[in-house]
Amino acid sequence: MTEARTAIVTGAARGIGAAVAARLASDGMKVAIVDLDQDACASTVDTITAAGGTALAVGADVSDAAAVDAAVARIADELGAPTVLINNAGILRDNLLFKMTVEDWDLVMGVHLRGAFNMAKAAQKFMVEAKFGRIVNLSSTSALGNRGQANYSAAKAGMQGLTKTLAIELGKFGVTSNAIAPGFIVTDMTAATAERVGVPFDDFIKFSAEQIPVARVGQPEDIANTASFLVSEGAGFVSGQVIYVAGGPKD
Ligand code: NAP
Numbered sequence: 001m002t003e004a005r006t007a008i009v010t011g012a013a014r015g016i017g018a019a020v021a022a023r024l025a026s027d028g029m030k031v032a033i034v035d036l037d038q039d040a041c042a043s044t045v046d047t048i049t050a051a052g053g054t055a056l057a058v059g060a061d062v063s064d065a066a067a068v069d070a071a072v073a074r075i076a077d078e079l080g081a082p083t084v085l086i087n088n089a090g091i092l093r094d095n096l097l098f099k100m101t102v103e104d105w106d107l108v109m110g111v112h113l114r115g116a117f118n119m120a121k122a123a124q125k126f127m128v129e130a131k132f133g134r135i136v137n138l139s140s141t142s143a144l145g146n147r148g149q150a151n152y153s154a155a156k157a158g159m160q161g162l163t164k165t166l167a168i169e170l171g172k173f174g175v176t177s178n179a180i181a182p183g184f185i186v187t188d189m190t191a192a193t194a195e196r197v198g199v200p201f202d203d204f205i206k207f208s209a210e211q212i213p214v215a216r217v218g219q220p221e222d223i224a225n226t227a228s229f230l231v232s233e234g235a236g237f238v239s240g241q242v243i244y245v246a247g248g249p250k251d
Contacts, residue, residue: 004029006079007084007086008072008082009034011035012035013043014040016224022053027228031053031055035060036059041057056078068119081126083130087120089115092152094149104151109151113155123135124170127174135177137163140156141182141244143156160181176230178240181244181245184217190217212247217247
């Protein structure tokens with residue numbers, strides 16, 4: 001039997017990251033659960049170990065290059081060389097342009113875009129050495145533009161450019177790079193958006209579902225299913241793609 005692969009999922013303490021981590025573990029991978037607060041990773045780790053999988057909690061701020069280097073080195077030491085990376089960590093600091101502060105611009109860029117760059121840079125050497133790698137970056141339908149999200153939409157569009165460039169640079173080493181651009185997924189992040197716009201979350205979900213061709217909102221497992229395919233052995237000819245997982249077409 002071949003050795004189980006080591007996967008890293010950032011922002012995996014909850015939401016989409018937690019679902020992706022659980023799915024990759026059930027696919028047979030050892031999974032590093034990276035989040036800001038190591039203790040917050042416990043519930044994802046417990047879910048995975050209770051199901052018979054292997055998971056490691058790692059506290060790191062993905063926007064901090066030194067913290068990322070230390071985290072990836074620790075993961076390689078304790079779980080084995082990481083050859084699968086899901087850049088999922090994210091924050092929102094929504095505001096209309098005239099009210100958006102430079103700090104909120106920098107924070108969002110730092111977590112999403114610099115975070116994905118830091119993680120990919122630290123992990124790629126293990127992938128290149130293994131002649132196998134799978135990088136999946138969480139973009140968003142907001143990359144196409146969204147009111148109140150100048151920072152977030154720019155970061156998520158930037159992640160699409162990063163994804164394609166990594167695909168071009170790393171392809172010859174057996175490394176693929178793809179982006180998933182989710183639409184509305186039920187998590188704390190969309191609950192916070194509902195609160196910001198002053199709409200009860202259930203109403204927000206109902207209204208959103210009415211706008212979506214498949215007539216429902218997404219669940220974290222919808223993203224986990226797509227990530228599972230993109231990191232699989234069989235997806236080696238799929239690279240540099242942005243897959244909108246939004247219950248309908250986006251362009
Ligand atoms: P979430 O529930 O808010 O979870 C995000 C996780 O990222 C949290 O555990 C958070 O930790 C962690 N995080 C934040 N900053 C970090 C940092 N600097 N370093 C490490 N971890 C950090 O969000 P989600 O809805 O699952 O979203 C996951 C990803 O999908 C994000 O990139 C998001 O932009 C993207 N996305 C989501 C949707 C959606 O509808 N939910 C749609 C499109 C794209 P704390 O709890 O400590 O803050």
